[in-house]
Amino acid sequence: EDQVTxxxxxxxxxxxxxxxxxxxxxxxxxxxxxxxxQDPGKGPEFLFTLYSAGEEKEKERLxxxxxKKESFLHIxxxxxxDSATYLCAVQAERGGSNYKLTFGKGTLxxxxx
Amino acid sequence: xxxxxxxxxxxxxxRGQQVTLSCSPISGHRSVSxxxxxxxxxxxxxxxxxxxxxxNKGNFPGRFSGRQFSNSRSEMNVSTLELGDxxxxxxxxxxxxxxxxxxxxxxxxxxxx
Numbered sequence: 525e526d527q528v529t530x531x532x533x534x535x536x537x538x539x540x541x542x543x544x545x546x547x548x549x550x551x552x553x554x555x556x557x558x559x560x561x562q563d564p565g566k567g568p569e570f571l572f573t574l575y576s577a578g579e580e581k582e583k584e585r586l587x588x589x590x591x592k593k594e595s596f597l598h599i600x601x602x603x604x605x606d607s608a609t610y611l612c613a614v615q616a617e618r619g620g621s622n623y624k625l626t627f628g629k630g631t632l633x634x635x636x637x
Numbered sequence: 638x639x640x641x642x643x644x645x646x647x648x649x650x651x652r653g654q655q656v657t658l659s660c661s662p663i664s665g666h667r668s669v670s671x672x673x674x675x676x677x678x679x680x681x682x683x684x685x686x687x688x689x690x691x692x693n694k695g696n697f698p699g700r701f702s703g704r705q706f707s708n709s710r711s712e713m714n715v716s717t718l719e720l721g722d723x724x725x726x727x728x729x730x731x732x733x734x735x736x737x738x739x740x741x742x743x744x745x746x747x748x749x750x
Contacts, residue, residue: 556736567641567727567741568680575736611680615736623668623731624693625739627680 526551526616530628537602537635545597545610545631553617557595558625559588560611568611571597602635609633638664641730641742649748655716658745662709662730668692669711670739671703674725686711687733715747723749 527550537543549557556575560568572581574590581588585606587598597610609632613625642661650656662669670693671683682695686705703713709730715722725746729739 558738560741565746567729567743570738570740573736573738613680622693623670623685623687623733623735624682624695625670625672625680625729626682627672629679 526614526626528612528614528626528628530610530612530631532631533629534632535634537599537633539603539635539637540601542598542600542602544599545633547595547597547612547628548593549595549612549614550593551614551616551626555615555617555622557590558613558615559595559597560613562609562611562630571610599633602633604635604637607633607635641728641740643726643728643742643745645745646743647746647748649750650718651750652718652720654718655714656718656747657712657714658726658728658747660711660713660728660730660742662711662728663740666730666732666740667709668731668733668737668739669705669709670729670731671711671713672727672729673697674727674744675723680727683713718749720749723747 529548559571562568572588577592609630611630613627668687670685685693705711725744727744729741731737731739
């Protein structure tokens with residue numbers, strides 16, 4: 525059974541205060557790890573896909589990294605508009621056709637001005 | 638390019654009724670996945686369709702069903718609604734290959750009374 529655990533559940537930061545969100549995963553084989561951002565009442569918005577350990581991707585104030593057991597989403601000098609729930613998901617190898625994403629419960633990030 | 642669209646956006650039903658939700662994928666995407674999102678369970682995979690065929694199915698009762706049409710549009714149906722079916726139902730589309738990014742629609746908010 526694939527498992528994804530995100531921590532912390534909630535994080536409150538001051539504007540400009542950098543931090544990291546964690547996503548630990550257990551899968552038999554990883555095809556891809558995905559980060560999404562979700563605003564209240566909206567669908568998840570795609571941020572990054574990581575495929576193999578050591579890979580890093582950046583977009584504005586966000587940087588995602590991947591190891592064999594976990595991924596981090598680093599937020600540098602956050603702004604209030606970065607406030608959202610950040611979701612991590614994995615797609616596992618199943619020796620054939622597996623296209624489902626297994627999601628963690630998310631980290632609710634609040635950035636105060 | 639237009640994103641994933643879902644209709645209706647909001648629904649109120651009573652126990653025992655049935656409901657049909659619709660999803661139009663991004664142009665050129667042949668895979669549509671459906672997820673249920675609740676505060677307690679987070680995002681859970683329902684099923685995935687590709688070229689009108691169900692490729693993957695999650696652990697939901699048979700009351701939840703879906704289909705995909707030749708133009709890649711998809712519908713999901715829930716029969717004999719229960720109070721616990723109240724949730725945000727999200728669909729996501731992708732090109733359909735391994736570890737392809739899934740892009741989410743805004744969701745349909747279903748309330749069962």
